[in-house]
Amino acid sequence: MALPGWIERAIERIGARGAELKLALRVTIAGVLAYAVTRFFNMPQGYWAVITAVVVMQASVGGSLKAAIERFSGTLAGAIYGGVIAALIPHGSATTLGLAIIVALFPLALLAAVKPAFRVAPITSLIMLLPPTGQAIGPLASAFDRVLEIMLGNIVGVAVAMFVLPARAHTLMTEAAARVVSLNAELVTVFIDELTAGPSGRSALQSIHPQIRSALKKAEAAAEEAARERRTHLTEAPDPEPLIRTLYRVRHDLVMIGRAASSPLPAPVLDRLGPSLTTLHQATRTLLLNLAEALRHRRKPPDQEVFRAALEAFTSDADALRADALFHQLSSKVFGQVFALGFAFEQFQKNLSDLLARTDDLASKTS
Structure with a gap:
């Protein structure tokens, strides 16, 4: 039985996008796997691992490796610096929080402008200051959790890139x-x-x-x-x-x-x-x-x-x-x-x- 013409055209278009379909499948697997791992370890902010696993997934293994390195290095720099600023500068009021944001952002924004690999560092630094979870568990503990979650997401993302329909x-x-x-x-x-x-x-x-x-x-x-x-x-x-x-x-x-x-x-x-x-x-x-x-x-x-x-x-x-x-x-x-x-x-x-x-x-x- 012949398929309707529109179905055949749809199948042809999907078949012509084999590389894109593989990438979409790897992204999905990486996100689901990262979520399962964070649930297994009962991580309090495991969604960062899921987001990272999706972000680092690129069209090739080399691209995923580059994204993972940049994501981790930027997160590490932002978490350490942001955590230190959160610990040293009181930010209980709107004025002091604004001052802390200035001190936390400017150096890392300059670093990201000079070295684009660190472009996530200012964002991570802000996360150290703004969310209530960082204040509830302490800035240094929050920084440690952030780095751990990003590292886990990087590991999952690169592993999926290497072993699930790998595109060299x-x-x-x-x-x-x-x-x-x-x-x-x-x-x-x-x-x-x-x-x-x-x-x-x-x-x-x-x-x-x-x-x-x-x-x-x-x-x-x-x-x-x-x-x-x-x-x-x-x-x-x-x-x-x-x-x-x-x-x-x-x-x-x-x-x-x-x-x-x-x-x-x-x-x-x-x-x-x-x-x-x-x-x-x-x-x-x-x-x-x-x-x-x-x-x-x-x-x-x-x-x-x-x-x-x-x-x-x-x-x-x-x-x-x-x-x-x-x-x-x-x-x-x-x-x-x-x-x-x-x-x-x-x-x-x-x-x-x-x-x-x-x-x-x-x-x-x-x-």
Whole structure:
């Protein structure tokens, strides 16, 4: 029995959000588990552990570890300093409480401004002063409870991130990198179309470039989390920084190709370079799409011989054209355009080789 169309569409949309569903499940498990632990130990303000477990849960283990460290360090600084202020400065009246808040907030707010990792410190310091529970059990005891509860929430959050449908930062990074590479393939197609048919793809560029920038930012953020996983020995994957650096270099090469392709080639030039340019386009697109799949699945990179042969053929045709008398009858702009296009593709080939090598490193560490 076929399902109604709206149900099938809903299932497809849910299936396309697998990573988001896993994160939501981990957040839920972390919150429930933290609550169960606080009930088991009968902690008076156990809700802070539950809140912390939810707050530290990020898309990857490295991100959760970073959030847990920042949450704990900020809480520890705020609890100690706020507890000391609460113990030393009487705050029974509105005036004295206002003074205590000033003394408690300003130094920690300055610390959070300088080091964002401590951004929860001012909040924790205020909690030491404002809630009646802190006054009922004493400021130092309240500070101790707060640190203990936050620490418990951190432990639960990081444990769930590591063992419940764990999402390693390297995986998130390679998925974002694969997205960048596949968008680069679309970008090359737009550039070649502009060279052969005119600037009809400007609207497509307005859509592709923001997507590439967004994917690069995601890859860079995931690389930072992946580096943290490496430093804490949670993974043996290679250093992520070279991959991100190479992605940006390839991006720069494509910008150069785009500038060279900003206007169509004259008909006499296109007659000479059109066939090899079309072959180069097809080889480049195929290589980039296969490379994106290799990154996405952490497989060995594709062979680049077809692309290299296509580039050599285009370069040879361009050199022959530059030596032809016909070419010298064209404008200096066309001469510069052909030279810039060949130079940009040569630089692109070098950095693409480096990207293939980085992909091979990732596959070797996985296998």
